[in-house]
Every structure is written in C-alpha cells, then in structure tokens.
Amino acid sequence: MSDIGAPKLVRAPALRRALAGTPWRRFIILAGFALVWELYARWLDNGLLLPTLGATLSALWSAILSGELPNRALTSLRVLITGYALGVVIAAVLTTFAALSRWGNEALGLLTSMFNPLPAIALLPIALLWFGVGTPSLIFVIVHSVLWPVALACYGGFLAVPPTLRMAGRNLGLSGGRFVAEILVPAAFPQILSGLRMGWAFAWRTLIAAELVFGVSARSGGIGWFIYTNRAQLETASVFAGLLTVILIGLLVEGVIFRTLTRITVQRWGQVQT
Amino acid sequence: MNVAPRLTGLAGDKASPTLLELDRVSISYPTSDGILTAVEDVSFRISAGERLVLLGPSGCGKSTLLRAVGGFLKPSAGEVRMNGRRIGAPGPDRMTVFQEFDQLLPWRTVLGNVRYALERGRALSRRDAEQIARRWLERVGLKNFVDAFPHTLSGGMKQRVAIARAFALEPALLLMDEPFAALDALTRRQMQDELLRLCEETGNTALFVTHGIDEAIRVGTRILALTPHPGRLAATFDVPPETRARGTAGFGELERRIQETVFSAPEIGHV
Numbered sequence: 001m002s003d004i005g006a007p008k009l010v011r012a013p014a015l016r017r018a019l020a021g022t023p024w025r026r027f028i029i030l031a032g033f034a035l036v037w038e039l040y041a042r043w044l045d046n047g048l049l050l051p052t053l054g055a056t057l058s059a060l061w062s063a064i065l066s067g068e069l070p071n072r073a074l075t076s077l078r079v080l081i082t083g084y085a086l087g088v089v090i091a092a093v094l095t096t097f098a099a100l101s102r103w104g105n106e107a108l109g110l111l112t113s114m115f116n117p118l119p120a121i122a123l124l125p126i127a128l129l130w131f132g133v134g135t136p137s138l139i140f141v142i143v144h145s146v147l148w149p150v151a152l153a154c155y156g157g158f159l160a161v162p163p164t165l166r167m168a169g170r171n172l173g174l175s176g177g178r179f180v181a182e183i184l185v186p187a188a189f190p191q192i193l194s195g196l197r198m199g200w201a202f203a204w205r206t207l208i209a210a211e212l213v214f215g216v217s218a219r220s221g222g223i224g225w226f227i228y229t230n231r232a233q234l235e236t237a238s239v240f241a242g243l244l245t246v247i248l249i250g251l252l253v254e255g256v257i258f259r260t261l262t263r264i265t266v267q268r269w270g271q272v273q274t
Numbered sequence: 275m276n277v278a279p280r281l282t283g284l285a286g287d288k289a290s291p292t293l294l295e296l297d298r299v300s301i302s303y304p305t306s307d308g309i310l311t312a313v314e315d316v317s318f319r320i321s322a323g324e325r326l327v328l329l330g331p332s333g334c335g336k337s338t339l340l341r342a343v344g345g346f347l348k349p350s351a352g353e354v355r356m357n358g359r360r361i362g363a364p365g366p367d368r369m370t371v372f373q374e375f376d377q378l379l380p381w382r383t384v385l386g387n388v389r390y391a392l393e394r395g396r397a398l399s400r401r402d403a404e405q406i407a408r409r410w411l412e413r414v415g416l417k418n419f420v421d422a423f424p425h426t427l428s429g430g431m432k433q434r435v436a437i438a439r440a441f442a443l444e445p446a447l448l449l450m451d452e453p454f455a456a457l458d459a460l461t462r463r464q465m466q467d468e469l470l471r472l473c474e475e476t477g478n479t480a481l482f483v484t485h486g487i488d489e490a491i492r493v494g495t496r497i498l499a500l501t502p503h504p505g506r507l508a509a510t511f512d513v514p515p516e517t518r519a520r521g522t523a524g525f526g527e528l529e530r531r532i533q534e535t536v537f538s539a540p541e542i543g544h545v
C-alpha cells in the first residue's frame with residue numbers, strides 16, 4: 001500500500017505552553033486560602049481554637065527540626081504502605097478469580113456488597129480483640145479499607161472492556177492469567193488507577209482515625225498519635241501542624257505519584273482526556 | 275449463479291482441498307424475551323486460496339457466522355470444521371479483522387501491537403517479531419507511524435494496522451468483518467483495492483463479510499448471499515477475475531444480478 005506521510009508538527013508558542021498547565025492556578029488558589037486563614041485567625045485572636053498560619057508553620061518547623069514529626073510520619077507511612085500493598089494484592093487475586101470464573105464472580109459480588117459499606121474503623125474493636133494493640137490491628141483495618149474499593153474498581157473496569165478488544169486478545173490464543181494480565185488489566189487501567197487512588201485516600205483516612213482511637217503505644221505511635229497527644233496538651237498549633245502534614249503527604253502522593261502514573265499510562269494511551 | 279432449494283455453496287473448484295466447512299450450522303442467542311435465531315441451517319465450504327464473501331443486509335447474521343468460525347461463539351446446531359477438525363476456541367490460525375476501530379490495544383504503539391501479536395500468536399522472539407512487524411507495517415503504508423499510539427491515528431489507519439497484524443500472523447484463514455464499513459467512501463475504495471492486492475500477493479484464503487454488493491464483487495472470488503432474519507443461504511455467485519475491475523461491463527452486470535436476486539427493494543444493502 002502507498003505510504004501515508006508523517007504529520008507536520010509546529011511548536012506552540014512558549015507563553016501559551018507555560019500558561020496551559022494547571023500549577024499556577026492552583027498556586028493562586030492556595031495563596032488566597034492561606035491569606036483568608038491568617039486574617040481570620042488574627043481577627044479571632046484565640047490560639048487555642050484556631051492558631052494563625054504563621055504559628056502553625058512555626059510549630060510544624062520545630063516539630064520537623066526536633067525529628068519528632070518525621071519519625072511519626074515515617075511510622076505511619078510504613079504501616080500505611082504495608083497495609084495498602086497487602087490490600088491491593090488481595091484485591092488483584094480476587095478480581096482475577098472473578099474475571100475467570102462464575103463462582104469467583106459471584107463471590108466477589110457478594111463480598112464487596114457485604115463489606116464495602118462497612119466502615120473500616122468499625123472493625124477496629126474486632127481487630128484489637130484478634131491482634132491486640134499494635135501494628136497488626138492497624139494493618140488489618142487498612143487492608144479492609146483498601147481491598148473492597150480497589151476490587152470493585154478493578155472489576156468494574158474489567159466489565160467495561162469493549163467486547164472487540166476481548167475478542168482481539170482471545171484471537172491470539174490468550175486465556176487465563178495471561179489474558180487478565182496482558183489484556184484486561186491494561187484495558188481497564190483508567191478504572192484501576194482511580195480505584196488505587198481512592199484506596200489510598202481511604203487507607204490514609206482509616207490509619208489516622210485508628211491511631212487517634214487507640215493512641216496507645218507512645219513510642220511507636222504515628223501522626224494520629226502526634227495529633228492526639230498535642231490536643232491533650234492543648235498545643236493547638238501542633239495539632240494543626242499534624243493535620244497539615246497529613247494533607248501535605250496526601251498532596252505529594254496525589255500530585256507526584258498518581259499524576260505521573262496517569263501521565264505515563266492512560267494519558268499517553270489516549271484512554272482519558274488530557 | 276444457481277438458486278437451488280437446498281443451497282450448499284460448494285466450491286466450484288474441486289481440485290483445491292477444503293479448508294473450512296460449515297455443516298448445517300444454526301446459531302441462536304438467548305435473550306430476555308426468549309431465544310433469537312440469528313442464523314439457520316447454513317452450509318458452505320471454503321477451499322484453500324478462495325476469498326469467500328458473505329453478503330447480506332444488516333442484521334442477517336453475518337457477524338454471528340464469522341464469530342462462530344472465529345471460535346468466539348458456539349453453534350446451537352451443526353458443526354464448523356477446519357481441516358476436518360471441529361473448531362473449539364479462538365486461535366491465531368483464524369485472525370480476525372473487526373469492523374470496530376477499538377480492536378487495537380491502546381496501550382501499545384502501532385509497532386507494539388503487531389509485534390505483540392506475533393510474539394503471542396506465533397511464539398516468535400521479540401527480535402524476529404519486530405522485524406516481521408516492521409515489514410508488514412511498511413507494506414500497508416504505515417512506516418511513518420510505527421511509534422504512534424492508536425488513538426492518534428485516523429480510522430482508516432487503525433484498520434490498516436489491524437490488517438497488517440492479521441496478515442503478519444499468516445493465518446490459514448483470514449476473517450474480515452466489514453473492516454471498511456465505518457470509513458468514508460473514498461478511503462473505503464482505496465482500502466478495498468489495497469486489500470485485494472495484498473490478498474492476491476499472499477494468496478491468503480479469506481472469509482469476508484460485507485453488506486455492500488460492489489465491495490463483495492471487488493474483493494471476493496465467490497459470493498454467498500444471505501436472506502434477512504434469520505440468515506439462510508439465498509444464492510451463490512462466482513466472480514470471474516475479469517469482472518473484478520470496477521467500471522467494466524461484467525462488474526455492473528453482476529452487481530445488477532445480485533441486486534435483483536437478493537434484495538427485492540432496490541438500493542437496500544447498497545452502501
């Protein structure tokens with residue numbers, strides 16, 4: 001067949017390219033928010049209820065310098081990542097079975113509709129009973145909080161794979177695990193990615209809540225424990241510093257890890273609009 | 275042309291061995307309102323080297339038949355045999371080009387799509403697969419687009435990739451389900467001509483589905499016309515090579531004959 005010519009590309013002007021991105025808009029919104037906070041806190045003039053942004057930042061800075069906050073954050077993150085990874089792996093196994101067999105399909109449908117509405121924190125008493133006070137209990141509730149939304153998203157994604165794409169895969173003789181891993185998973189990646197995102201948010205939330213509830217082992221406590229003790233000592237600025245840390249870590253994971261993942265996968269593949 | 279009460283669409287050329295045989299195949303779909311018979315009692319054979327076209331109006335079960343040959347669907351009665359053996363699962367010996375543009379893997383580049391198919395379908399090493407993939411992409415005129423992702427291609431270009439992928443796997447039987455139906459008339463004509471060239475160069479056996487009479491005459495060596503709802507064989511036409519060129523007297527004459535026999539109302543089934 002005759003060759004089709006390569007398309008000609010023209011570079012967009014530099015200013016247009018610089019303004020096309022979202023960061024500068026976000027920055028302005030953030031600055032506006034900080035300004036409102038600072039002004040309102042000054043007007044309220046009650047450091048016990050609402051510390052100023054300045055006071056919060058200086059509390060954050062000194063907690064970072066003392067090494068306490070980084071330590072607490074690391075402890076939380078370690079538990080979080082363990083629980084998150086475990087939850088995602090179990091979700092992957094479950095959805096693979098669900099994609100390959102009727103029984104697996106029914107089982108997943110039943111389990112998710114049973115357990116997804118159950119708040120992870122409601123399982124904490126049971127977890128404490130089974131695993132005692134400590135990391136295993138935390139991991140248990142995190143796994144619960146991640147597993148069902150991720151499994152649900154993966155499975156929904158599998159179901160939405162166009163029949164033609166499925167047939168194209170089976171046409172090559174693919175079946176079983178290979179069909180799931182090489183056709184269904186990449187085809188359902190937009191949904192899987194949003195499931196992973198949601199799972200991450202749930203896990204983070206659950207962990208902080210759980211740490212607050214059973215703020216016990218002070219030596220190995222995480223950010224939740226940091227917030228809890230500072231509230232008990234009426235160090236409100238430090239409480240806000242703890243909350244700010246939770247938000248910052250969340251933003252960092254969202255803005256760096258998930259954004260990059262989206263850019264190099266589904267955006268590049270044209271599965272979502274840029 | 276021969277319209278007999280029990281049509282079997284046997285190949286005219288008895289010298290070539292039979293590659294595919296449909297033996298009184300019926301196919302039905304279970305629906306919420308009951309069982310829908312899409313195809314009823316269809317028998318035909320394809321000999322090696324032939325290009326058989328299934329021609330019929332929309333909804334007569336052409337895609338259904340093709341899917342049964344592909345192994346994606348089981349007939350409710352009768353048998354589909356390839357080289358005398360009953361067809362079970364789908365396989366790369368029956369590569370299919372679908373009508374839909376979403377048959378390419380969006381997460382692989384144009385080259386990646388063809389290479390991956392060769393690695394999986396023909397169990398080739400990555401290097402061999404890449405070499406063959408490049409050669410085929412060049413043959414369909416896409417050597418400037420090997421690194422592009424499918425979503426950046428036009429519909430016609432996507433179909434070219436799918437055609438390259440199908441030919442590259444050297445299937446015993448090439449299945450094509452209205453691969454050009456969603457293209458504009460001009461592109462469609464060009465693609466028909468180019469497909470015909472590829473088929474003649476490779477000597478591939480093919481089963482081609484269409485609802486366009488001119489397309490059927492252009493690409494086929496034999497045409498089986500189906501009745502609407504449920505699909506049954508209505509007539510079979512041989513297409514002599516000299517009739518294949520558009521604008522010749524033979525082409526128009528055959529087109530008119532098919533139109534008269536198969537479609538009672540004029541223009542139905544015409545693209």
Ligand SMILES: Nc1ncnc2c1ncn2[C@@H]1O[C@H](COP(=O)(O)OP(=O)(O)OP(=O)(O)O)[C@@H](O)[C@H]1O
Binds near residue numbers: 303333
């Ligand atoms: N998955 C399905 N479930 C139920 N009925 C179906 C299904 N697929 C097709 N049918 C029905 O079977 C009949 C034949 O459909 P088929 O897709 O084979 O037609 P076709 O000849 O390929 O038509 P077209 O030219 O429009 O592609 C139609 O009446 C259609 O409604």
Ligand SMILES: [Mg+2]
Binds near residue numbers: 338
């Ligand atoms: Mg069809």
